[in-house]
Amino acid sequence: MINWRRVLSVMRKEWWHITRDKMSFFLLIVSPMLILITFGYAFSIDITNVGIGIYDQDLSPLSRRYINQLHSTDALRLEAFPENMQDVDRLLMRGDVKAVVIIPRGFARDLQSGDTAAVQVIVDGTNPNTAGHAIQHIGAHTENFAAKQMEAQLRRAGYTASLEAPIDLRIRPWYNPSLRYTVSMIPALVGVVLAVPAMAASLALSREREWGTLEGLIATPIGRFELILGKLIPYVLTGMLSVPLCVLTAVYLYNVTFQGSFLLYMLLALLFLFATMSIAMLISVFIKSQQAAIMASMMIFLFSGFFMSGLLIPFALMGPLLQMEALLLPTTHFVIISRSIFVKGAGLTELRGFAIALLGIGILSFVLTSLMFKKKL
Amino acid sequence: MFYRTWNLIKKEFTQLFRDRLLAPLVILGPLSELLMIAWSSSQGIDHLPTAVLDLDNTNASRGLIVAMENTETFDPYFVDNLDHVTGDIESGRALAAWVIPRGFEARLLAADQASSPVQLVVDGSDVMSAQTAVATAGGLVASYGQSVAFQPVMAGAAQVPLDMSLRVWFNEEMKESNYMIPSELGFIAAAIVAMLASMAIAKERELGTLEQLMVTPLRSLELVIGKSVMAVSLGYVLYLLMLALVVFVFDVPMRGSLTLLMVLSFLYMLVELGWGLMISAVAKTQMQALLITIAVIMVTIIFSGYAFPVDTMPPFMQVISNIFPLKHWLTVFRGILLKGAGIQDFWQELLAILGLGIIIYTFTIILLRRNKLE
């Protein structure tokens, strides 16, 4: 029933539309990679060098030793040395430092006499990540300092116990031995990022509507399936062009090793793109204007893709309702596929289920689109 | 001239609302993004399903498991052999696993210096959970170990010499959402205005209606104003709605002056409008406008401190980040919301925004003049 010559014809025409607008074509292929680079870089930045300030009211050799302890690693950077509370206030308000350690007068005296010395830390809670980091590191260094003092005390009292960690925690990572953030994030990000061409695809039908050419098309004997399939395929192909670019970026720029089969990856990417573009076509049928179509596809591909696909929040931690929604999204499945192939070297047998899911989503959307698209005004 | 401009503005709004799907989507889009950020940033990584293989079965091992449960990071369940452990991790049923070997308690209570090992298995392909598990486990193991091992030694022998008291200023509960949500809002305000403006003008160019309207330079100015007013007013209304949502529903504190915030936000939107206009001067179709805007947004996201703090970036990136108005705006915005900051605290940022705004608009005018009818 389907006239393949017509499908080919529509494909060719759509391909011309895509490629003749050179700027768009270039951006279409390069955007996924661009997003990958920018976000990947951000994810790979570890928090270091958090600036803190020290308000030393004691000014004793012991307090200076404490300050040196704080200084000893890269995690914290001693930025400022305020001399009164107004300074502290200003520093934190402006955000010049993220925390201020206040060493009270009598610090050294208390320590040496065996009393408890108090140290106050004021932390800027605006960014809990940096705050947490600051707290953690200041705390660790303080504890270290305290431990050394305590050891000295105990030795003076005659004990020889060392305060090493009594329980030895051995971490055993299953895959990704160095537990690098990028190894887990980048492959997942590739999955999200390949959906960008889908946003362009969702414009496909809306464009013809706005151009006025759709009216002429529906007055011809062209079939619905033929039209939609013909429009779908060029976008899938465009997406496929981005796949090797993204994989290369992941491997060479971020040093993420690719464990599995590239061929398998491409094959599954094809299914993923098919599913994604079908949904994009569905959007295109429902939504008449290009602007609205863009908004809708952004919501579905970019936002949901980013937050609900398991990229940031592990799938297992989402509530059941959200999990169901996430499963309808092709991105969720491909994120798992991508991670599995990159990190675990998974093969078709393990990923069978996801492949079928993608195929299913694609076919369902495609059929729905064709049925909803009527050749009438 | 004003009459004509007013008419153009009315036409823009009519067109906007006539497209019955566009208006709700323009509102729904940013709203859903905001909700997702709110949800995901309030979603701590906790209650990780954790497989536990306890080969020791003593008071100490059971005590460790209880302590584990108390951290709320781990949601332990029991398995009876190693295969189950690896199997569950592999399949994703468990996000972490503990293996407590036989002799755990014995070694812990022994008088010698050796430490008692315990194994934590984490899924390396999901680093977020893995790192959370590792961090929590580290603290857990240290404090539990000390409480069990050193009780007899420590009693009365010495005191903890150093007491660290912690005070958190601004965002006292250290809610990540209080950081992410304002970032998101600041970002959305910018993006919406830029996107609406750039696409609106590109649409006219694409459909060929631009020619009809761009007859004289004065006319083209009116056209631009018409579209801009639409973009900015829609963006601003949306922004205010979301601000209300954020403060009243998500409990983000609002410590500074509301008036100041509203005025400065408006000014900031005008600057971002400039971005949108600049893009529209270059884009010939809506698709181009979309793709270029995405590219710009991506770059802005990275450099502006929207999700990742600027101070933690390498110095050269920090320098580049100053080109983006969003970076300065986020400091101002977060400052007003969370710190109750005033103009005296961020006047440098305001100046920067103003300066960048002037540069952007100058560029735009040059570009528009060059491209005129293309």
Place this chain on the structure above:
Amino acid sequence: MPQNCCFSVDWGRVTAVSPETAIIETENLTKMFKDVVAVDDLNLQISKGEIFGLVGPDGAGKTTTIRLLVAILDPDSGWAKVDGYDTVREPEPIKSRIGYMAQQFNLYGDLSVWENLNFFADVFEITGQERSERIERLLNFARLNEFRDRRAAHLSGGMQKKLALACTLIHTPDIIYLDEPTTGVDPVSRREFWDILTELHLDGITLFISTPYMDEAERCSRVGLMNDGKLIVCDRPEKIKRMISGELITLWPSDMRRALPLILDLDGVLEVQTYGDQLRIFAEDAAEIDSRIRDTLSEASIDILDMRRTQPRMEEAFISLIQHQRVEAEEAAS
């Protein structure tokens, strides 16, 4: 407006067409958009091989009618059949037998002339040798040969229309619908365009054209006048012109404003139409009224710049008919 006017028009009367040769038929065809009735109870029969012209003011419902007949729009009530196929239930066979040239340029601006033609050839499943032959023939036909590689968006208005027409011809349809095909085109191109249409007509193709130009209406086999969604009259051009009884005098007075009421008051004047600086006067007996007009005007010290007898045109007929329909509608409403 004189009360007892001379018109004896059967509203909606259609000249008898034998059912065997009717290639387009409609019965009670009605389409509404929200509250507006775009096409009101349309009854039409077009015979094979006709050039049918649909004429009417803006908003009369011509485009909607064409869209209904192309089967890309469904009516709210009534039916339409093209070549025996119902437009609502069997649109696809219709679409392979017709060509449609819409009012707005509906070809692909970023594709070249040749690529557009090629695309539609594919859509209509014209392949191989036949395809290349037809495309060549069409390019010559439409005089677009030297422009075959030029992007459609960069063609002049007239060339774009010709290209659009060529794209409808690629599958040699039996019926072609053209919605205001020459609007916005220069007179020379318009003439060329009609040369092409005449050739098609001579080949036996049925043409259904909507046009705002009266002189084009004269070139059709039959003309239908639409207003406010209703078909007012449908007949051969000569017959329509004869619907205005009386003879026509065209008068250029020096003072139009004062002359008009004076003329209207004269006995024997059937109807007066203003047209720029002319008065078109329909009278029972032109010769007889000539002197009375001169007398009346000179009494009022109005000069006659020119006055002559002319033949009524389609234009006059239509304006009359429309005005009459409005009057009748108002009377019916009150």
